[in-house]
Amino acid sequence: MPYEPVIGLEIHAQLLTETKIFCGCSTAFGAPPNSHVCPVCLGLPGALPVLNQRAVEHAVRTALALDCTVHEASIFARKNYFYPDLPKGYQISQYEEPLATDGCVEYLDDGVLRRVRIMRVHMEEDAGKSVHDGFPDSGRKTYLDFNRSGVPLVEIVTQPDLRSPSEASRFFQRLRGTLLAAGVNDGNMEEGSLRCDANVSVRPRGTAALGIKVEIKNLNSFRFVERALDYEVRRQSAVLENGGTVLQETRLWDVAGGRTVSMRSKEEAHDYRYFPDPDLPPLVLAPDWIAGVQTALPELPEARKRRFMADHGLPERDAALLADDHELAGFFEETAAAAKNPRSAANWIMGPLAHRKKSDTSRVGREPVTPAALGALIRLVDSGTISNSAARDVFERMAATGESPDAIVEAEGLSQIGDADELQVVVRQTLAQNPAAVTKYRAGKTGTLGFLVGRVMRATDGQANPRLVNELLKSALEASEGE
Ligand code: ADP
Ligand code: ZN
Ligand code: MG
Numbered sequence: 050m051p052y053e054p055v056i057g058l059e060i061h062a063q064l065l066t067e068t069k070i071f072c073g074c075s076t077a078f079g080a081p082p083n084s085h086v087c088p089v090c091l092g093l094p095g096a097l098p099v100l101n102q103r104a105v106e107h108a109v110r111t112a113l114a115l116d117c118t119v120h121e122a123s124i125f126a127r128k129n130y131f132y133p134d135l136p137k138g139y140q141i142s143q144y145e146e147p148l149a150t151d152g153c154v155e156y157l158d159d160g161v162l163r164r165v166r167i168m169r170v171h172m173e174e175d176a177g178k179s180v181h182d183g184f185p186d187s188g189r190k191t192y193l194d195f196n197r198s199g200v201p202l203v204e205i206v207t208q209p210d211l212r213s214p215s216e217a218s219r220f221f222q223r224l225r226g227t228l229l230a231a232g233v234n235d236g237n238m239e240e241g242s243l244r245c246d247a248n249v250s251v252r253p254r255g256t257a258a259l260g261i262k263v264e265i266k267n268l269n270s271f272r273f274v275e276r277a278l279d280y281e282v283r284r285q286s287a288v289l290e291n292g293g294t295v296l297q298e299t300r301l302w303d304v305a306g307g308r309t310v311s312m313r314s315k316e317e318a319h320d321y322r323y324f325p326d327p328d329l330p331p332l333v334l335a336p337d338w339i340a341g342v343q344t345a346l347p348e349l350p351e352a353r354k355r356r357f358m359a360d361h362g363l364p365e366r367d368a369a370l371l372a373d374d375h376e377l378a379g380f381f382e383e384t385a386a387a388a389k390n391p392r393s394a395a396n397w398i399m400g401p402l403a404h405r406k407k408s409d410t411s412r413v414g415r416e417p418v419t420p421a422a423l424g425a426l427i428r429l430v431d432s433g434t435i436s437n438s439a440a441r442d443v444f445e446r447m448a449a450t451g452e453s454p455d456a457i458v459e460a461e462g463l464s465q466i467g468d469a470d471e472l473q474v475v476v477r478q479t480l481a482q483n484p485a486a487v488t489k490y491r492a493g494k495t496g497t498l499g500f501l502v503g504r505v506m507r508a509t510d511g512q513a514n515p516r517l518v519n520e521l522l523k524s525a526l527e528a529s530e531g532e
Contacts, residue, residue: 052251052286055259056217056278057209060224061202062234063175063242064107070174070201071098071141078240082180082194090199092137098328100125104172104201105332107233108148109342111203112170114231114349117152119339123171125329128321134177134193142204144323147171148332156223156351157365158216165220166208172332175200197241203233209248209259214278218271221245226350226373238269245269249278250295251285260285261295265302265309277302281309353378361391367399380420387424390431397423401444417451418444426454433514439463465514469521472505472513476521479504490526498522 069076072089088096112119124146127139152167177198179191205224211217225243228234235242245268250260263281268274285295299316300309348356354372357363363371371381381398385391402418426447430440435458443457458464479501480487486497498519505518 051254052282052289053254054213054278054282055209055250055252055262056211056214057248057262058205058207058211058217058221059246059248059264060205060207060221061175061244061246062111062205062228064104064111064201064203064233065235066101066103066107066201068101068103069199070101070104070172071199072096074199076200078237078242080196082192082196085196086198091195092135092198098141098326100329100332101201105334106342107201108170108172108203109334109339110231110346111205111228111233112149112152113339113343113346114227114233115149115152115154115167115170115205117149117167117170119149119334120146121334121336121339122146123148123332125172125326125332126323127326128173128323130321132176133191134179134195134198136177136195136198140174140176141326141329142173143171144318146331148203154220154223154227154351156220157354157369158219160365163216163220165210168206168208170203170205173202173204174198175202209250209262214275214282217247217278218275221274222271222373223350226375229375230347230349230353232347241269243269245274247274247278249281249285251282251289253289260289261297263295263297263309264299264315266299266312268302273302273304276307277309280307284309350375350378357381357391357395361385361395363391363395367395370399371395383420384423384427387421388427388431389424390427393427393431394424397427397444401441405448417449418447422447422453429454429458433465433516434458435463435465436511436515439465465512469517472509472517472521475505475508475513476518476525479508480522480525487526498526 063076066076068074069085069090072087074085074087074090077085089098109119123143125141126144128142128144129139131138147169149170150168152170154165154167156163175197177193177195180194181187181191184190184192207220211220225234225236228243229236237243247265247268248262249265250262252258252260263285265277265281268277281300288295296311297315299312299314301312303310350369350372354365354368357368357372357378358365361368371378377398381391381394384394384398388394402423423444426440426443429435429443430437435443439458443454443461443463446452446457447454483501483504486500490497490501501522502515502518505522506513506515
């Protein structure tokens, strides 16, 4: 394609707090409409906002996790506009002096080192929700639910450093993993706790000047980010191809139609008449306190991924998949330790375990297979006690019943014959019954070994440990050669 996409994301993440950003109302999702409201979040006259310290702490964590400089003083401003779900007529946000700026996310993406700069991270309150359907008179009326009004958000703004729709989508996944690991957001995109506005322009390949950008609002899945951007890149390229100019505007992703549609012409910052909120003093943070939050940051997915690659020899894709899912990563580490075999632990977790979780959603989060039990199962395979295929059956039964692998192997008689003396007898019999194969082997046609292994396996109903059978046969064939 002669045009290169240029993409920057603005991500809204709900901060994990019990209460709203400027009042004591609950932030719990799914409550009856307008049951978590008070004069402050309804914007009633005279009600005064009081800043939630927990929200500040999570916002600072977010900023530090993204390598930003956190400012010792930041200002809350009023962003003025009319919308029915915004009862005050303005949103409290940070504008000229945001909480943090100049961050950076560096990550390996399929072997390529990428760097996305973060412009700013600021705090703001969420608006309420307009409900356009689900009521008998929804055709004529819009209902308003203010439970979300005043829920604490951080807005994370990247520089236009992303160069393709799939890169943007993968960066967004990385960011989600980081927010989850930092413990600031629940990553739930269906409930709206994490949403993305994508800004995109195109320019002739090889040129440096940025094209005119379009903003696609409120994308709430990785797939939509990629698909909406794909569509928009093609649309804008066609406009330029035909000698036209791209209109600077805000567009929406039409899920059913698989296209973006124009929503409004781009508003400018000055349209909002931002000014410092006179009800809120500047947010002043002590450097020591910021340093304390920094120290308390847990290991983040990129570091964890690289550790999985370096210490456990996992390929990048596997390491990334595990590291981006905070819970799965912990599960993997415990299993790897119990199994003393990280590669195998990763394979079991990304294969059978993930598969099971996907097909049985009722079980998510209360999987009866513990890391210790899965580790024990892997050890049974590694010690040759059971075969790989028997292990799959044992796993299914562990997942269904929560029994230990040892108990299942015992009850089902799945254990391989791993006892050398017992096998030695079968090996001798097999050699005696197949003199032709023995002669051929000794004449240098060692390919007959496979045939003999097969015979022993058959004689033991497949319960012999194939590795041991191999060893015993070889030494028997070679030892008697000189006799
Ligand atoms: P605005 O003034 O329109 O708010 P900003 O400079 O604040 O624009 O950037 C908003 C978002 O748009 C950022 O994520 C930024 O990376 C992105 N962006 C800015 N310019 C462009 C462009 N020409 N093409 C693509 N994305 C852009
Ligand atoms: Zn309230
Ligand atoms: Mg801006």
